[in-house]
Amino acid sequence: MNVMNASPRRKELTRLAAQLFVQEGFxxxxxxxxxxxxxxxxxxxFHHFRDKQEILAAVIEEGTENALVIARDALARCDSSAxxxxxxxxxxxxxxxxxxxxxxxxxxxxxxxxxxxxxxHLSHLRDAYEALWEEVIDEALAEGLVHGDRxxxxxxxxxxxxxxxxxxxxxxxxxxxxxxxELVAMITRSASTP
Amino acid sequence: MNVMNASPRRKELTRLAAQLFVQEGFxxxxxxxxxxxxxxxxxxxFHHFRDKQEILAAVIEEGTENALVIARDALARCDSSAxxxxxxxxxxxxxxxxxxxxxxxxxxxxxxxxxxxxxxHLSHLRDAYEALWEEVIDEALAEGLVHGDRxxxxxxxxxxxxxxxxxxxxxxxxxxxxxxxELVAMITRSASTP
DNA sequence: CATTCAACCAAGCAAGCGCTAGTGTGAATG
DNA sequence: CATTCACACTAGCGCTTGCTTGGTTGAATG
Numbered sequence: 001m002n003v004m005n006a007s008p009r010r011k012e013l014t015r016l017a018a019q020l021f022v023q024e025g026f027x028x029x030x031x032x033x034x035x036x037x038x039x040x041x042x043x044x045x046f047h048h049f050r051d052k053q054e055i056l057a058a059v060i061e062e063g064t065e066n067a068l069v070i071a072r073d074a075l076a077r078c079d080s081s082a083x084x085x086x087x088x089x090x091x092x093x094x095x096x097x098x099x100x101x102x103x104x105x106x107x108x109x110x111x112x113x114x115x116x117x118x119x120x121h122l123s124h125l126r127d128a129y130e131a132l133w134e135e136v137i138d139e140a141l142a143e144g145l146v147h148g149d150r151x152x153x154x155x156x157x158x159x160x161x162x163x164x165x166x167x168x169x170x171x172x173x174x175x176x177x178x179x180x181x182e183l184v185a186m187i188t189r190s191a192s193t194p
Numbered sequence: 195m196n197v198m199n200a201s202p203r204r205k206e207l208t209r210l211a212a213q214l215f216v217q218e219g220f221x222x223x224x225x226x227x228x229x230x231x232x233x234x235x236x237x238x239x240f241h242h243f244r245d246k247q248e249i250l251a252a253v254i255e256e257g258t259e260n261a262l263v264i265a266r267d268a269l270a271r272c273d274s275s276a277x278x279x280x281x282x283x284x285x286x287x288x289x290x291x292x293x294x295x296x297x298x299x300x301x302x303x304x305x306x307x308x309x310x311x312x313x314x315h316l317s318h319l320r321d322a323y324e325a326l327w328e329e330v331i332d333e334a335l336a337e338g339l340v341h342g343d344r345x346x347x348x349x350x351x352x353x354x355x356x357x358x359x360x361x362x363x364x365x366x367x368x369x370x371x372x373x374x375x376e377l378v379a380m381i382t383r384s385a386s387t388p
Numbered sequence: 389c390a391t392t393c394a395a396c397c398a399a400g401c402a403a404g405c406g407c408t409a410g411t412g413t414g415a416a417t418g
Numbered sequence: 419c420a421t422t423c424a425c426a427c428t429a430g431c432g433c434t435t436g437c438t439t440g441g442t443t444g445a446a447t448g
Contacts, residue, residue, distance in 0.1 A: 163356060
């Protein structure tokens with residue numbers, strides 16, 4: 001078994017697992033289902049993963065790492081005004097959420113199935129990501145673009161964004177970018193210094 | 195087995211089940227665990243419920259019906275300004291969400307475990323509840339209290355509110371009402387006609 | 389007093405679960 | 419040519435799962 005997510009076989013298995021975990025849920029997805037999807041026998045899975053838990057951890061790790069990379073890229077690429085950074089962050093969030101959808105739905109729904117070991121490791125990744133958000137929100141607050149409590153604002157915004165996986169239709173007319181801009185508009189429109 | 199949630203034994207079982215489903219998840223909660231919690235044997239459960247699915251449906255039905263009642267009450271009790279109704283609706287939402295927390299967490303997390311029969315029935319309840327929201331949002335839009343697309347605004351708001359079950363600490367300093375008011379303030383503050 | 393009935397129990401079945409042990413490949417490596 | 423290595427297979431163990439069956443209570447009902 002590999003420590004990293006390096007092997008191509010393992011990467012493909014992780015992708016398939018994410019899909020199955022979304023369709024069936026983690027507990028209802030059996031190792032035999034995943035094996036069949038891959039075209040191998042169930043026992044062979046344990047050459048790539050120590051146990052079923054490790055498959056779940058791999059799925060979530062993949063998604064969260066992607067989110068971090070994309071968010072950092074987006075922030076590095078845009079200009080430094082608070083408004084631009086807020087837009088960039090919201091767009092990046094929805095981009096990962098909706099393209100890498102399976103992994104993120106698993107992260108949102110099956111987080112509690114992680115054992116404490118994996119959870120500790122992945123908490124760090126998630127915290128790093130949320131720190132980016134709080135930074136951007138802080139800047140928006142400082143410029144008077146948004147009002148309210150820093151903690152509450154960031155939770156509300158992330159809630160609104162994460163909830164999209166429940167109703168957003170990729171085949172519909174709205175792009176993720178439009179969605180992100182609408183949300184930012186909703187919380188910043190006509191905000192004047194009180 | 196009863197068709198209604200009438201029997202006291204069944205009501206108590208539903209309450210205990212909600213608690214277990216939150217702690218362990220639906221799939222990991224065995225009928226033996228629930229039975230032991232109730233102080234009976236596992237086989238006796240099937241006198242009260244046809245199968246395990248029906249227990250899940252009962253939990254979710256209970257929660258959703260409560261939400262509807264509380265929201266309707268709150269709307270009937272407040273004055274008719276768009277602002278008052280928006281505040282009332284947000285407060286009512288958080289009140290149910292955080293007092294009847296177990297049932298709602300189950301509804302949010304384990305909805306997909308329902309079979310299609312139960313899902314059809316419960317969808318109606320949920321739709322009736324969401325219709326209340328869209329009505330209130332419509333009024334807020336008409337008065338220029340909020341801006342944007344009616345569909346998007348209601349999704350964003352419900353997302354922000356539902357997300358609270360993930361981070362809100364009932365032992366903390368903030369009351370649910372304060373939370374609701376903060377959110378309404380965030381999306382309405384200084385909104386001027388464009 | 390006979391009957392009914394909700395509520396429970398004891399015992400267990402059939403199916404499915406995660407995972408292991410031991411073995412066999414064909415390709416790359418020294 | 420010998421060895422290693424990633425990858426896969428067969429076969430099944432030990433356990434848990436949801437649920438069923440047939441029978442037993444104690445209280446209410448007529």
